[in-house]
Amino acid sequence: MTDSTLDRPEVATTAGRVRGRWRDGSAAFLGIPFAEPPVGDLRFAAPVPHRPWEGVRDAGEHGATPQRKALAEITLIPEPSYPGESTLNVDVFTPRPGDTDAKLPVLVYIHGGGYVAGSPASPWYDGAAFNRDGVVTVSVSYRLGFDGFGWIEDAPANRGILDWILALEWVRDNIAAFGGDPAQVTIAGQSAGGGAVLTLLTVPRAASLFQRVYSISGTTASVTPADAERYGRALAAAAGVEPTRAGLSTLTEERILALQGEDDAVTSPEAPADPLAPLRALASGSALRWAPVVDGDLVPAPIAAAIADGVGADKGLVLGATDNEFNMAVSDLRETLADADPAGLLTAVGVPQEAAGAYVAAHPGLDTAGMLGQFVTDAMFRAPAREIAESRAAAGTPAWVYRFAWASPTFGAAVHCLDVPFFFDCLDSERVSYIAGDEPPASLADEVHGAAVRFIATGDPGWPAYALPEREVQVFDVPTIAVGDGLADVGVLQSAR
Template sequence: MTRRGRFRGIEIDAEVDAFLGIQYAEPPFGARRFGAPVPVEHRGDCVRYGPVAPQSAELPGAPVWRPGDEAVLSFNVWARRDAEGAPVLFYLHGGAYAFGSSAQPDYDGAALARAGLVVVTCNYRLGFEGFGHVPGAPANRGLLDQRAALRRVRDTIAVFGGDPDAITVAGQSAGAASALFLAAAEPVRRVIAHSVPNRVCTEDFARRVAEWIDPTTPESAVTSADALARVQTGALGHDPVLFGPVADRLPPLDPRVDALFCHTSAEYRLFEAVGAFRPPDVDTLGRDWGVPAHVVAAYRERHPDEAAVRLAGDFVFAEPTTRLAEAHGRAHLARFTRSPGGHTADVPFCFGNLDGADFLIGGPPGDDERALSRRMLRAWVDFCATGDPGWRGVRWWGEPVEPLRAPWRGVDLDRPIDHAVTGTGARPPRRAP
């Protein structure tokens, strides 16, 4: 055991301590359900992860939510024992705004802490609980949770040896977009955003999705899995993401905030591999998603064997991420092209957590993979400390980027999701008056 002020955590090794499951807000259940987060002072030891937020997914190596698990709004800290005034990485997990947690093995912060950062990961409300439309309740409750967590971290991080004025907000996928929303709402020094999705929702879409959910039943983030099962046709049939921030568009990043963006070369290979994306004919995908015909034709010609997979990945993640970097004006931008180059393949390298990540990175890690991980982890550490990832003499793998981007010039990617919510014909659950 180890202690920092009133927080008692665990010794990871001779250098690093961890403080897990620190509550930052009251359990969002009962009278507080669907409300804004209510700050709370943590009491008790910090020796195990807090419960994950209600969700239907069960992820490898991560805990699952069970009825009765209520203290879901918590954060975790990893720090060197000698840390003092160290830069802070505040990391938000991804998961389509519907699943995931800070307890996933991918996000263990020990290696980054050993390299000089104070690392924080946090849980926030997901799915309908965090983003569903509830009349009279605040919208985007998951984003409000993230703001509450960051404020508590800012107030307490000096106890763990972190500098409250040197916080880098970071995330991947839904966590990356969340980082942008957080940076637009709270003062931060730097932002790291990997694979930012262009997925925000109109208020009308959120209302229509809510018709499939019965909010009078407990933990509707779990029961909303039934709604997902009904969405099998049209645009949502290819990408059944029903929840996300209700907004007009992703917020641009203040050019005064240091920025590091990254995306992978074939994002949707992951979703194909896990069965979440069953590639249709690329013409069908383009028509359902409103992608111009000339863009579809370019992918059919350039990637005949996986046109739909490559188009989907660039449409949802790669091109939006690149445009955000360009709009910022001085952002650092990386393209992770190491095979298989799927969504999330870059994350284990940045955290230094390659062991157990064979599925994401394409096989067991060897010397080359560990060397690449050391470089990528160091880039994050240097960026958090100075605003410069220190990229010098970077080796290039894969195709030139400009020909890949050329078909997207002039195509509007900022439109929020406003698809028709159609299903199999089953009636939505009865909602109490």
């Protein structure tokens, strides 16, 4: 229990007591370890629950975060890194610490960053607004990059996924002490975090640990076992070590971070240069080398295939994307591509000729670079979201689909990450003005955040479920409206997949 007379709240967990801090009517418990530090013999092992501690553990400051590669330096989300070895932690934000009778709904958030970057300690992921609206919020960390997802001959695959599962088991066993209800858990995440929650939707071992899924710009990218082994062997060879736990443990984190970011560590030096290769990789999902592996065991099948087979049909699902996620990925090529045939370039990156022509016809007014940028956005995010929604609708299983269409005044488009501060209703947080301008519309945050709260609390975000033949999609903009067949423009890509 919590002694409310204390300046700082205390809660008893299964491993020991933790002491958080009060903040404007709710409490934050930061850096609570759910697993032993993944170092030494545990570096490439499955996560192990943290051993009990004596006394009261301070949880007033963020814990150590997994080390990150250069991608984190260009992310649009502020994601600080904290040094230390104990990197597998949860941050818990709650309005009712110690009240085991409160049984508030719970949001568990998994951060993005391409599975190689990101931090659970972002001020954007603070649960204050969700606490205000009666939702206990948990932000989790996990092993990134090669440490979390790289193939090693004698190590378990998908160590990052095992981290997510252990964190969810920690929530199951402890969240009641923070005022939450373990029977009302919604998992959510953005970008790779959105892919994480879609992956967990298909993982049988995780099925009992949550009831609902909210995927924000979720990637459905995964890695085959053969590719995972090829990447892992190549990295070990580049380092001059055996592809085993013993061999790779001789490498520092810094060395592995450098190797996992080098193209020549996983590709043949004899491969001819292909200027369209980055676009092809982005569109196909193969740009993410260190990502969930479809190993046939923990992860039985790719996300879309599993959902088409009815996996996770008992879970509520909201998913969507911003309208222009990665359009900016080709902005530097605008002059180079000015005179190129857009349909021809789409064919060159893997779109069937007929579908390429239909896609160009469906996007009048875009120049070639704009067309390719929109294609990357649609192939990576919007078309897979529609495919998943179509599968659920065909089976009569509710799913709710949205588009975030409000254009950033600083970027001129609805870019990747733009919707996150609206989801968390933290428009006054640091760096939000960089991505959303000086006066982002509070009414839009009310819509986006309010829909999330409704879904977490009731299982219905407040707009019509995606159903055939209407295919209604919620378009978050000023004003927000529901639109029939709101992703029709990516249907041609879905049919060509």
